[in-house]
Amino acid sequence: MQLCDLQNLRIAVVGAGYGGASAAKALSLLGARVDVYEQAAEIREAGAGIGLRPATMNRFREWGIFDAIAKVTSPSAHFEILTPACDPIMKETWPPAGEQIHTHLIHRGDFIDALLGVLPEGMVHLGHKLESITDNGDRAVLSFAHGARVEADLVIGADGIKSVVRRELFSDKEPVFSGEHAYRAVISLDDAHGMVTDDDLRMYIGRGTKIYLLPLRHRDQVSFDITALCPDGTWVPEVTKDDLLATVEGFDERLVAITRELDMAGVNIRAVYDIDPIDTWHSDCVVLLGDAAHSMLHHQGQGANSAVEDAGALADALREADSVPQALTLYQATRKPVTDRLQAVSRQGWTEDEIDEVFPGQRPATAAPKD
Structure with a gap:
């Protein structure tokens, strides 16, 4: 035009x-x-951390707001998938070859604050x-x-x-309800039981449960996310600490300890939906x-x-x-x-069967066969 x-x-x-x-x-x-x-x-943006991909960061550079976003992020080099016992399944380098801008890890609240902060005064009602x-x-x-x-x-x-x-x-x-719940919290690095020493995003996958550790080291924090199967489709379900601990049974004791020490008042709990x-x-x-x-x-x-x-x-x-x-x-x-x-x-998602299809022979040894 x-x-x-x-x-x-x-x-x-x-x-x-x-x-x-x-x-x-x-x-x-x-x-x-x-x-x-x-x-x-x-x-106010509740929840935890997300990763901004290179194409997204390139858009911010195009719009002249890259620095405003990048200053509240941690650049990340890898995404890793592991078994409940922390044995490696796969490790993916991001960004893809040829990209010059890393994926950046950011807290959701910082992200929306940064975006709104670059808009002219009076634009948002x-x-x-x-x-x-x-x-x-x-x-x-x-x-x-x-x-x-x-x-x-x-x-x-x-x-x-x-x-x-x-x-x-x-x-x-x-x-559409996915049949899953997401339990999200932001914890301090000191409460991560030594599991976060770099800026790599890690996902630990077991039968019916995925645990994400997303470092926010620029904040001295970690985004901790449990996604678990649950038939309750209530948008904001009522969940107890014992419910959370049941979802991480069989995972590395450090992940169980993080879950056990969560302050439930600071856990964002929601049923997971999308649309067709x-x-x-x-x-x-x-x-x-x-x-x-x-x-x-x-x-x-x-x-x-x-x-x-x-x-x-x-x-x-x-x-x-x-x-x-x-x-x-x-x-x-x-x-x-x-x-x-x-x-x-x-x-x-990342089910064990799909990992086996994508990465033959690397399915977690702890996985039980389906009936």
């Missing part, structure tokens, strides 16, 4: 998470007027809970719970797995982004990275296309095949 057309474009982003904040930054650099509407009165959206063809109208109404040339639904924008305009399918791929992400003036478009399980660590990549692809498409409708078509054509594949791969 021509510069003058982009500068006259009014864009409303619903949701101030990773995808919404990234889209706001990328699109504001095009000269568009961008406003972000977030339902929370205060933005808190306390705006979306109730409905009306698509009028060339413009859309947002109606919020407190009575405010906003009209925009382009609305970006970055409002997460429970997206109102998706439900109202594109798909009424409900989120949806056919259409956009109309002529409304588009989905991030989890609203393709929420995926966390096993491959692609959720936040995909949201940032969506934001970059949307900005690229608006710059290249002749109109907003053409740009949205190009954006979906670029991103949907990628995210469909990532959703499928993330659902596979």
